Every structure is written in structure tokens, then in C-alpha cells.
Amino acid sequence: MQHDLDQTISLLGRTPAALNALLRDLPDAWTLRNEGANTWSAFDVVGHLIHGERTDWMPRARMILEFGETRAFEPFDRLGQLRESQGKLLGELLDEFARLRAENLRELRGLNLGQKDLERFGQHPELGVITLSQLLATWAVHDMTHLHQVSRVMAHQYREAVGPWSAYLGVLRCAAHSS
Amino acid sequence: MQHDLDQTISLLGRTPAALNALLRDLPDAWTLRNEGANTWSAFDVVGHLIHGERTDWMPRARMILEFGETRAFEPFDRLGQLRESQGKLLGELLDEFARLRAENLRELRGLNLGQKDLERFGQHPELGVITLSQLLATWAVHDMTHLHQVSRVMAHQYREAVGPWSAYLGVLRCAAHSS
Numbered sequence: 001m002q003h004d005l006d007q008t009i010s011l012l013g014r015t016p017a018a019l020n021a022l023l024r025d026l027p028d029a030w031t032l033r034n035e036g037a038n039t040w041s042a043f044d045v046v047g048h049l050i051h052g053e054r055t056d057w058m059p060r061a062r063m064i065l066e067f068g069e070t071r072a073f074e075p076f077d078r079l080g081q082l083r084e085s086q087g088k089l090l091g092e093l094l095d096e097f098a099r100l101r102a103e104n105l106r107e108l109r110g111l112n113l114g115q116k117d118l119e120r121f122g123q124h125p126e127l128g129v130i131t132l133s134q135l136l137a138t139w140a141v142h143d144m145t146h147l148h149q150v151s152r153v154m155a156h157q158y159r160e161a162v163g164p165w166s167a168y169l170g171v172l173r174c175a176a177h178s179s
Numbered sequence: 180m181q182h183d184l185d186q187t188i189s190l191l192g193r194t195p196a197a198l199n200a201l202l203r204d205l206p207d208a209w210t211l212r213n214e215g216a217n218t219w220s221a222f223d224v225v226g227h228l229i230h231g232e233r234t235d236w237m238p239r240a241r242m243i244l245e246f247g248e249t250r251a252f253e254p255f256d257r258l259g260q261l262r263e264s265q266g267k268l269l270g271e272l273l274d275e276f277a278r279l280r281a282e283n284l285r286e287l288r289g290l291n292l293g294q295k296d297l298e299r300f301g302q303h304p305e306l307g308v309i310t311l312s313q314l315l316a317t318w319a320v321h322d323m324t325h326l327h328q329v330s331r332v333m334a335h336q337y338r339e340a341v342g343p344w345s346a347y348l349g350v351l352r353c354a355a356h357s358s
Contacts (some may be wrong), residue, residue: 005342006219007206008197011333020328022193027186127343134342139342144334145350147201148327154190155323161182163313163321164306171324 003137005113013105015143016098019046019150024094031090035156046093047081049146053100055080057139058107064122064132065111072123108136114177148174182316184292191285194322195277198225198329203273210269214335221329225272226260227324232279236257236318239284242313244290251302287315303342327353 015043023031023042034041040048060073111117118133155171166172202210202221213220219227239252264272290296297312334350345351 001208001212001336001340003337004208007208010205014201014205018197021200022197026189026193029180029186033180086351094277124343127346130342130344133345134340136342137337137340137342138348141334141337141344141348141350144211144330145348147330148334148353149252151323151326151330155320155327157180157188158182158320161180161313161316162307163316164303165309165313165320167306167318168319169320169324171320171327174327 003118003133005118005136008136008140009108011140012101012143015049015147016101018095018147019049020094020098022150024091030154030157033157035153035154040149040153042153043085043090043093044081045146045150045153046090047085047088048078049110049143050093050097050100051077051081051084052139053097053104057135058104060122060131060135061108061111064120064135065117067122069121069123069129072125073134075125097173182297182312184297184315187315187319188284188287190319191280194228194326195273195280197326198228199273199277199330203270209333209336212332212336214332219328219332221332222264222269222272223260224325224329224332225269225276225317226264226267227257228322229272229279230256230260230263231318231321232276232283236314237283239301239314240287240290240311243299243314244296246301248300248302248307250310251304254304 001020023046031042034044055074056076063071063073093123113132118131118136120132122132122135124130152171152174155169159166162169162172202225210221213223234253236256242250242252292311297310297315299311300308301311301314303309331350331353336349338345338351341348343352
């Protein structure tokens with residue numbers, strides 16, 4: 001389907017509550033374990049989502065509206081959250097994510113973007129010319145890619161525990177697909 | 180990690196609220212669309228989870244405790260929910276899933292299973308001999324496999340809308356992995 005701003009906002013508005021319902025007060029064995037060296041735990045993912053709220057989505061939307069394609073975005077620091085999350089509890093990260101997301105969606109709604117605005121071009125440092133519409137659709141799919149990751153990382157913890165049922169559980173065959 | 184009953188129950192207890200937070204009142208374009216012919220929408224997945232609560236997990240646990248490996252489980256009807264969900268609203272299915280899951284976890288806790296019980300054998304019609312511990316671990320991972328699916332199905336709806344960012348979004352390269 002085509003990008004629809006209202007649908008994007010409705011999905012973006014639900015991710016913090018969904019992660020909160022899934023992860024808050026869950027034993028650390030689910031939330032702090034990862035899939036092996038250089039992979040992320042659910043805790044790391046929430047930190048990454050916070051970092052995106054601060055430095056990626058709305059700052060880039062503002063740049064498109066202000067500079068169009070004449071100025072490239074700052075590259076996104078995919079490891080930025082590792083510094084920022086240090087010493088925090090998962091509950092604090094979930095609160096912070098919910099607060100930042102709500103602020104960003106308030107700002108996004110306040111822009112009252114029309115079709116003309118959504119078609120504006122911006123400059124991605126690696127991908128080249130993109131549109132504001134594509135940026136906002138990506139924000140929503142980025143939430144889904146990380147919900148997909150969290151469910152996979154948690155399933156991984158019981159990889160052995162399920163015994164022969166692993167043959168039926170697709171999530172255990174998911175190879176992350178990250179570039 | 181090894182199967183731990185308390186950890187299993189803590190995850191199982193959160194899935195209904197997580198799906199509720201993600202899906203309730205979301206536009207139909209997210210929840211009723213699927214990935215193409217013979218694939219499931221988020222709506223279908225919630226129906227499938229309900230069907231599992233009714234016919235799969237606790238009925239099989241009871242069979243293991245009663246008959247051990249002397250009697251094979253009824254095969255699980257993977258399409259059973261298509262009949263049962265007909266004419267219902269997603270909100271009704273989310274309520275039903277939450278209610279059935281809560282009832283089943285109440286029953287599971289009431290069994291006060293010890294390590295000896297968890298090691299009891301049962302007979303799966305295709306997989307052969309399994310343990311109660313493996314069944315319960317699978318129940319939790321089954322939730323994750325379907326959360327993984329729901330996030331992928333929803334991301335799929337914006338496959339085109341994200342433009343060149345699709346190269347960075349792992350969920351768009353996930354091929355479902357189902358057997």
C-alpha cells in the first residue's frame with residue numbers, strides 16, 4: 001500500500017506501549033541476553049530506538065523541510081545507544097522511549113504535512129535522494145524490524161529448551177537479515 | 180538457557196497485552212492485510228493463538244500428566260481459527276485471547292509442577308517423544324514466532340513506501356521460515 005501519514009502515526013504511537021507490555025519487569029534472562037557476540041539484547045534494542053528518536057527521524061524530517069536535497073543528513077550512529085544506555089534500567093529506557101516518541105509525534109502532527117510536503121526530497125548520505133514520505137514510512141517499518149528482532153532474540157534463549165519442536169518454529173530459523 | 184517454568188509463565192503472561200497494545204484500534208490496513216495468497220494477517224494470527232489456547236497447550240500438558248507417552252496428542256488444526264474467527268472483530272479476538280491465556284496460566288500455576296513432572300514424556304503425533312518441559316518452552320517460543328510474524332506482515336504493507344531504505348530494513352528480507 002501507499003504511504004499514509006495517519007496510518008504511519010497510528011502505528012508509531014503504539015510501539016512504545018507494545019514493548020512496554022512485552023518487556024517491563026520480565027526476568028533479565030529474557031531482556032538482557034542476546035544472540036551471541038556483537039548482537040543485541042531487547043535492552044539494547046530499546047536503547048537504539050531511543051537514539052533514533054533523538055537523532056534520526058524528526059531531525060531528518062526537519063532537515064528535509066528546511067534544506068530539501070541540498071544538505072545531506074548526519075550519518076546515524078548505530079552504536080550510539082550503547083553509551084547512552086549504560087547504567088540504566090530497562091524500565092527507565094521504556095519510559096524514555098515512550099516520552100520521546102510522544103513528543104516527536106506531537107511535533108509531527110503539528111507540522112500538518114500535506115501531500116506536497118510529503119513529496120519533498122532530501123539527501124541521504126548513502127542512499128542518495130529520498131522523500132519525506134519514504135522517511136516517515138521507514139520510521140514505522142524500523143519499529144517493526146526491531147519488534148521482529150526482539151521476538152527473535154527472546155525466542156533464541158529457548159532454542160535448546162524446545163527440543164524437537166524447533167522444526168516447527170520459524171523464528172528459530174530467522175537469520176536476522178541485517179545488512 | 181535451560182527451560183525455567185517461572186520465566187516461561189512470565190513471558191506467556193505478557194503476550195496478550197503486547198498484542199493488544201500493538202493492534203487494538205489500529206487501522207484495518209495494518210491488521211487485516213496479509214503477505215499474499217495463503218498467508219496470514221495480524222487478525223488471523225490472533226485467531227490462531229486463541230485456537231492454541233483452546234486445543235493445544237494445556238490440553239496437551241494434561242495429556243502428558245495423565246497418559247505420559249502412551250497416548251499421542253490430537254494433531255493441531257492449523258487452520259482451525261479461520262472458522263472460529265469468522266465475523267468477529269479484532270478487539271473481540273484480543274479480549275478472548277487475553278481471557279483464555281489468563282485462565283490457562285491460572286491452571287498451569289495451580290498444577291505446581293516440579294522438576295520430575297517437567298521431565299515426563301509425551302507422544303507427539305509427528306515429532307515422537309517429547310517432554311512436558313519442551314511443550315511449555317514451545318508455548319512461549321510459539322508466541323514469539325507469531326509476534327515475529329505480525330511485525331513482518333505489518334512491515335510488508337510498506338514494502339514499497341520506504342523506497343531505497345528497504346536495503347536497511349531486515350524485516351523486509353525475512354522469508355517467514357515456516358515449514
